[in-house]
Amino acid sequence: MPDRDLTILLREWGGGSQSAGETLFPLIYQELRQLARYHSNAGRRNTVEPTALVHEAFLALLKDTRTDWRDRTQFYAFAGVVMRRIVVDAARRRNAVKRGGGAGKIEFDDALQVQAGAMDFEALDEALTRLAVLDAQQARIVELRFFAGLTVEETAEHLGVSPRTVNREWGMAKVWLAGQLRAEI
Numbered sequence: 001m002p003d004r005d006l007t008i009l010l011r012e013w014g015g016g017s018q019s020a021g022e023t024l025f026p027l028i029y030q031e032l033r034q035l036a037r038y039h040s041n042a043g044r045r046n047t048v049e050p051t052a053l054v055h056e057a058f059l060a061l062l063k064d065t066r067t068d069w070r071d072r073t074q075f076y077a078f079a080g081v082v083m084r085r086i087v088v089d090a091a092r093r094r095n096a097v098k099r100g101g102g103a104g105k106i107e108f109d110d111a112l113q114v115q116a117g118a119m120d121f122e123a124l125d126e127a128l129t130r131l132a133v134l135d136a137q138q139a140r141i142v143e144l145r146f147f148a149g150l151t152v153e154e155t156a157e158h159l160g161v162s163p164r165t166v167n168r169e170w171g172m173a174k175v176w177l178a179g180q181l182r183a184e185i
Contacts, residue, residue, distance in 0.1 A: 003071065006028075006072050007071045011070035014067045028075075032058065034149075035076075035079070057082045057086060075164075076150060080150070081148065084125070091120070091122045097153070130180065135169075138169045141169050144158060145166075145170055150168070152166045
């Protein structure tokens with residue numbers, strides 16, 4: 001389905017149309033599931049299953065149906081934030097039971113890519129919260145790129161900045177986060 005048609009359905013759903021929501025769910029389900037699968041694979045031991053994550057995220061999105069969705073990018077950015085909260089809450093619950101034991105750390109390779117090992121989402125969330133105090137835009141870029149799965153171009157469009165700015169800020173944020181997370185080891 002073209003982005004334009006998806007945006008129309010999102011706007012109708014945001015305006016309260018239940019039929020638009022019923023049409024929309026199957027269309028967005030696969031993309032949400034792909035995003036959830038990414039988070040579940042990244043955090044293997046610390047998150048919920050992809051299907052459960054999609055359903056929990058969708059239920060949270062249903063609570064906020066009266067939103068004026070600007071476009072597909074805005075919706076997926078918001079969905080990524082919702083998934084971040086769910087994943088971090090699940091990690092906190094798990095770590096509360098095993099405080100201090102078994103939580104893996106996030107590592108970045110030389111190309112500043114996240115390694116696909118077990119991820120400590122709670123530590124990442126705490127570091128991201130600290131980053132937001134220092135540089136809100138960098139924190140938002142990490143949230144959109146990492147948690148919402150947006151491309152550089154989609155992130156730039158959503159924030160109203162250039163792709164070059166997103167790349168620069170994304171790189172600096174990853175270096176800062178890697179340093180913070182290594183310090184916690």
